[in-house]
Amino acid sequence: MSTTNDQKLLNVTTPDARAFVEEVLIGNGVPRDNALIVAKCLVEADLRGVDTHGINRIPSYMARIRQSMLDAKASPSIRRISPAVAQVDGHNGFGFLAAHVAMLTAIEMANTTLGIGLVVAARGKVYKALRRGGKIPTGWALDKNGKPTDNPARALEGVMLPMGGPKGSALAVMMDVFSGVLSGSAFAGHVTNPIQEFKDRMDYLYNRVVGSDRMENVERIYFPGEIEQLTKEKRLKHGIPLVEAEIDALNKEAGQAGAGRTRASPPPTAARL
Numbered sequence: 001m002s003t004t005n006d007q008k009l010l011n012v013t014t015p016d017a018r019a020f021v022e023e024v025l026i027g028n029g030v031p032r033d034n035a036l037i038v039a040k041c042l043v044e045a046d047l048r049g050v051d052t053h054g055i056n057r058i059p060s061y062m063a064r065i066r067q068s069m070l071d072a073k074a075s076p077s078i079r080r081i082s083p084a085v086a087q088v089d090g091h092n093g094f095g096f097l098a099a100h101v102a103m104l105t106a107i108e109m110a111n112t113t114l115g116i117g118l119v120v121a122a123r124g125k126v127y128k129a130l131r132r133g134g135k136i137p138t139g140w141a142l143d144k145n146g147k148p149t150d151n152p153a154r155a156l157e158g159v160m161l162p163m164g165g166p167k168g169s170a171l172a173v174m175m176d177v178f179s180g181v182l183s184g185s186a187f188a189g190h191v192t193n194p195i196q197e198f199k200d201r202m203d204y205l206y207n208r209v210v211g212s213d214r215m216e217n218v219e220r221i222y223f224p225g226e227i228e229q230l231t232k233e234k235r236l237k238h239g240i241p242l243v244e245a246e247i248d249a250l251n252k253e254a255g256q257a258g259a260g261r262t263r264a265s266p267p268p269t270a271a272r273l
Contacts, residue, residue, distance in 0.1 A: 014047065
């Protein structure tokens, strides 16, 4: 049986995890519709391997409810400020609910386009430094070998770094998807037709990203979200891994809420989680 720091590792299926969280939330006064949303978000985090934001948050959330720091019954409200701007008030409830309502509202209002550069510094500033014989700050760019450089000429042979590190890189890829891949415009140096070829265009972008030159000691380049997707596929099949102490803490909350206990089982020996 798998262990973590000498604790047995047990697996909980996705349906059991969601049903358990829903029961605990409802037992603590969360309206059913809201409980479904919160449970879905927490379990999704676990499925994608973001265990720090999964169902193990339940004990701390329930403690906040009991301490009146979190309003279990609160539902978000929306105030439209302009055709392209809205304000969400979560009323001291779960952030998942505010985010859910905000996303639905944003989709409704998505008739405007936002343009933004997601690099640390504009490439034009590198050209300026090159013209004037100056240097650029380290952290702006990598040379063609993937090494940080303050030499503008070498920076122009390489790549500009995204602001926000990996998260900024992921946002830049998504901008390419929406502004280029989906619309039929140029993206990643490639131009083709829209709609029917969307999947082919995404395949092209994917291969362009993961096929990029790798830095030293980097075995594989993953597309943004790919590691989480691979983890989700494994956990949907084998279950969400939890140690006994985590299950005990969840069952303690279930007891206080009058909900059923967590159902867990040993992971398959062949499962690589």
